[in-house]
Amino acid sequence: MSGGPVCAVCGYHGAPDRETPGSILIEVVLWCAFIIPGIIYSLWRLTNKKDVCAKCSSPALIPADSPRGRKIIADGQ
Numbered sequence: 001m002s003g004g005p006v007c008a009v010c011g012y013h014g015a016p017d018r019e020t021p022g023s024i025l026i027e028v029v030l031w032c033a034f035i036i037p038g039i040i041y042s043l044w045r046l047t048n049k050k051d052v053c054a055k056c057s058s059p060a061l062i063p064a065d066s067p068r069g070r071k072i073i074a075d076g077q
Contacts, residue, residue: 003015003064004016004064005051005061005062005063005064005069006061006062006063006064006068006069006072006073007053007055007056007058007060007061008058008060008061008062008068008072009053009056009058009060010053010055010056010058011072011073011075011076012053012054012055012056013064013072013073013076014054015054016051016052016053016054016061017051017052017053017054017057018049018050018051018052019049019050019051019052019057019059020045020046020048020049021044021045021048021049021050022041022044022045026041027041027042027045
């Protein structure tokens, strides 16, 4: 089975999206006003990216080749 992980919430099977936490607006303000907090905030945002479902944005992704993943795919077809 290929196509990426399976969403445990909506059953989507495919490539996930990458989500970056925080706000770009806060990041820009911190960079403009306070250099050191801006660096820390930027590093936090970059190191905490996570995969989410491309359909429902849930972080509940499971491998497609796991028993539960195979069951979700079989039930959805």
